[in-house]
Amino acid sequence: MNAMSTRRIALAVMAAACLAVPSARALDPGEVVDAFEAVLGPVTTYRPSHPKGLCAAGHFVGNAEGTRLSVAPVFSGQRISAIIRFGVAGANPNASDVARSTRGLAIRFETARGEQWDMANISAPIFGARTPEMLVAGLLARRPGPNGQPDAEAVRRFVEANPDSQLQGRWLASVAPPASWATTPYWRVNTFLFRGQDGQVRPARWVFQPVAGTQRLTEEQMRSLGPNFLMDEMRRRVAQGPVEFDMVLQFPGQGDDLLNPTVAWPDDRPRATVGRLTVTSVEAGPGGPCDGISFMNLDMEPGVAMSDDPTLQARAAPYAVSLSRRTR
Ligand code: HEM
Numbered sequence: 001m002n003a004m005s006t007r008r009i010a011l012a013v014m015a016a017a018c019l020a021v022p023s024a025r026a027l028d029p030g031e032v033v034d035a036f037e038a039v040l041g042p043v044t045t046y047r048p049s050h051p052k053g054l055c056a057a058g059h060f061v062g063n064a065e066g067t068r069l070s071v072a073p074v075f076s077g078q079r080i081s082a083i084i085r086f087g088v089a090g091a092n093p094n095a096s097d098v099a100r101s102t103r104g105l106a107i108r109f110e111t112a113r114g115e116q117w118d119m120a121n122i123s124a125p126i127f128g129a130r131t132p133e134m135l136v137a138g139l140l141a142r143r144p145g146p147n148g149q150p151d152a153e154a155v156r157r158f159v160e161a162n163p164d165s166q167l168q169g170r171w172l173a174s175v176a177p178p179a180s181w182a183t184t185p186y187w188r189v190n191t192f193l194f195r196g197q198d199g200q201v202r203p204a205r206w207v208f209q210p211v212a213g214t215q216r217l218t219e220e221q222m223r224s225l226g227p228n229f230l231m232d233e234m235r236r237r238v239a240q241g242p243v244e245f246d247m248v249l250q251f252p253g254q255g256d257d258l259l260n261p262t263v264a265w266p267d268d269r270p271r272a273t274v275g276r277l278t279v280t281s282v283e284a285g286p287g288g289p290c291d292g293i294s295f296m297n298l299d300m301e302p303g304v305a306m307s308d309d310p311t312l313q314a315r316a317a318p319y320a321v322s323l324s325r326r327t328r
Pocket of ligand 1: 129190
């Protein structure tokens with residue numbers, strides 16, 4: 001880990017220590033990771049979320065619309081280096097690639113001047129928790145008891161009290177899993193504030209749209225492909241040429257909730273394509289530079305700032321704690 005990463009982690013932990021989350025008592029970042037550990041066991045080696053994954057590299061180039069809509073260096077139009085991690089959701093490093101769960105696209109942008117911007121995107125337009133407290137309560141409700149199983153009654157009570165925790169699962173059940181990491185959109189479910197060249201600040205979410213188009217598994221493929229096809233499929237694909245995604249901003253309309261990531265904004269809201277991400281190489285085996293990175297979802301001031309979405313504000317510090325536990 002370089003000095004810059006260490007400094008950013010320290011800043012993130014300090015920021016979270018001062019963070020006022022809307023609850024009776026602010027969650028401690030360690031407490032969030034403890035909740036993951038209560039369900040999964042100690043965080044060692046693997047990420048507690050999206051532990052299965054493939055590290056890749058490439059670049060991002062912002063277009064004229066991106067330069068207009070954000071003064072952040074990533075949208076300057078220069079070629080920006082990117083370290084990319086494709087993931088499979090859940091807590092199991094051997095999770096099945098045909099599971100109806102989310103796939104992840106985590107990116108670290110690095111400018112020539114050494115500025116960094118990290119983000120994590122998922123292959124669903126919504127998240128499974130409205131607040132960090134809800135995420136933690138959902139994890140703790142699923143904590144295994146003495147028989148190794150969660151208490152069904154505790155899970156039932158949690159779901160009854162938090163019906164919106166079911167929305168993402170319902171969306172995932174309604175579509176087949178992606179046929180490739182290269183053929184699914186990846187949404188940024190939280191709102192950010194974009195400061196444009198004209199000085200205006202515009203709230204926006206975004207989606208990385210696959211240039212290859214969206215392709216999902218057929219029922220037959222779900223039976224025949226087996227649980228581990230994604231990595232080799234991606235390696236074959238990138239060996240034949242770059243894999244590309246267009247970054248598309250979506251702007252809210254009247255009445256859209258800016259701070260609730262369990263609700264997507266309607267499709268008819270205005271959009272703007274702001275640049276293209278190109279994946280040029282993937283790691284031949286496990287590991288690679290992604291292992292030492294926690295894609296912490298910081299902002300890139302002054303051009304992209306975090307909104308007050310509590311699941312966004314509360315991210316950096318638990319990610320830092322998780323990174324320090326799995327790399328100690
Ligand atoms: C309360 C909010 C959240 C908490 C506490 C949380 C916590 C975590 C933690 C602890 C990790 C492992 C970090 C590491 O060890 O490097 C992680 C990874 C991840 N999270 Fe979250 N998360 C939250 C919300 C979200 C949301 C809203 C998204 C969707 C955009 C998301 C997407 C991801 C992805 C894709 C990864 C894996 C990144 C990678 O490949 O390294 N998380 N999360």
